[in-house]
Amino acid sequence: MARHIPVGRIAVGVALVVAAWMVVQEARPPRWRTLQPGVEFGMMRGDPFCRRGSAEIALLRLDPARVDLAVHHFSRQPERVPLTLLQWQRRLGAIAVFNAGQYYPDFSYMGLLVSGGEVISGRPHARFRAALVARPVGGGAGARVLDLEGRSLERERRRWREIAQSFMLFDGQGEPRVKRSEQVANRTAVGEDQGGRLVVITSEGGYTLWEFARLLQKAPLGLTHAMSMDGGREAELCVSSRGFHYASFGRWEDDPDHQVAVPLPAVIAVSPR
Numbered sequence: 001m002a003r004h005i006p007v008g009r010i011a012v013g014v015a016l017v018v019a020a021w022m023v024v025q026e027a028r029p030p031r032w033r034t035l036q037p038g039v040e041f042g043m044m045r046g047d048p049f050c051r052r053g054s055a056e057i058a059l060l061r062l063d064p065a066r067v068d069l070a071v072h073h074f075s076r077q078p079e080r081v082p083l084t085l086l087q088w089q090r091r092l093g094a095i096a097v098f099n100a101g102q103y104y105p106d107f108s109y110m111g112l113l114v115s116g117g118e119v120i121s122g123r124p125h126a127r128f129r130a131a132l133v134a135r136p137v138g139g140g141a142g143a144r145v146l147d148l149e150g151r152s153l154e155r156e157r158r159r160w161r162e163i164a165q166s167f168m169l170f171d172g173q174g175e176p177r178v179k180r181s182e183q184v185a186n187r188t189a190v191g192e193d194q195g196g197r198l199v200v201i202t203s204e205g206g207y208t209l210w211e212f213a214r215l216l217q218k219a220p221l222g223l224t225h226a227m228s229m230d231g232g233r234e235a236e237l238c239v240s241s242r243g244f245h246y247a248s249f250g251r252w253e254d255d256p257d258h259q260v261a262v263p264l265p266a267v268i269a270v271s272p273r
Contacts, residue, residue, distance in 0.1 A: 038066025
C-alpha cells in the first residue's frame with residue numbers, strides 16, 4: 001500500500017520556516033566592531049530585498065564629535081583626474097572613504113558641493129532635497145544628514161564648510177522620498193540615528209531604491225532619516241584602520257561588467273579629530 005505524503009503541508013511548513021528565518025535575520029542587530037574612538041564597523045544582510053548578488057551590506061557608524069568628514073574633488077588634486085577609491089584612501093590617509101554623490105558624464109558634480117569652505121559646484125539640484133554636511137563654519141565638531149524640505153540650502157551653505165547635496169531616501173516621518181521602480185543597482189546611503197551618529201551604508205549587491213529605503217527603515221539601526229549618495233559601480237566604500245581592511249566596489253559577483261573599481265571624481269573622507 002502506497003503511503004500518502006502530505007506535500008502541501010510540507011510546503012507550507014517549509015515556507016513558514018523560511019519566513020521565520022527572514023524575520024529573525026531582519027531583526028538581528030549588527031555586531032559592531034570598534035576600529036577607533038567614534039568609528040565602528042558592522043555588517044548586516046539585506047534579505048529579502050536584495051535582487052542580485054551578495055545580500056551583505058557594510059555599515060560604518062560614526063560619532064561626529066570624534067571624527068571629521070571632509071569632501072574631496074579631483075579638480076583640487078595635482079593630477080586633476082578622478083582617482084579610484086583605493087587611490088583616494090592612500091592619498092588622504094583616511095580611516096574611510098566613500099563616494100560623495102552623483103555626477104554628470106563630464107565628471108562635474110550633480111548639485112551643490114563644498115570642500116573646505118570652497119564651492120566646487122555652485123549649482124544646486126532643484127530635485128535633490130538632502131545634504132550631507134560637516135565642519136561648522138564657527139568651528140567645533142559636527143556632521144548631519146539634512147532634510148532640505150522646508151530648509152534654505154543657501155542658508156545652510158553659510159553654516160557648513162563641507163556639503164554634498166543629493167536626495168532623501170526616507171524622512172523623519174518615515175515617509176519614503178523615492179518612487180517605486182525596477183532599476184536595480186548597488187547603493188551607498190548615509191543615515192542619521194537617534195543618537196545623532198551617522199551611519200554610512202554600502203551594499204555589495206543590487207537593490208531598487210524604494211526597497212533599499214524600506215530595508216533601512218526596518219533594519220535595527222535606529223535611523224531617523226537617510227539620504228542616497230549614488231548607485232551602480234560608483235557605490236564604493238573603503239575602510240582601513242589599525243589592521244582592519246574592508247572594500248566594496250559596487251559590483252556583483254555574477255556580473256563580469258562590475259569587476260573593476262571605477263574612478264570617482266568626488267569622495268567623502270573620514271579622519272580622526
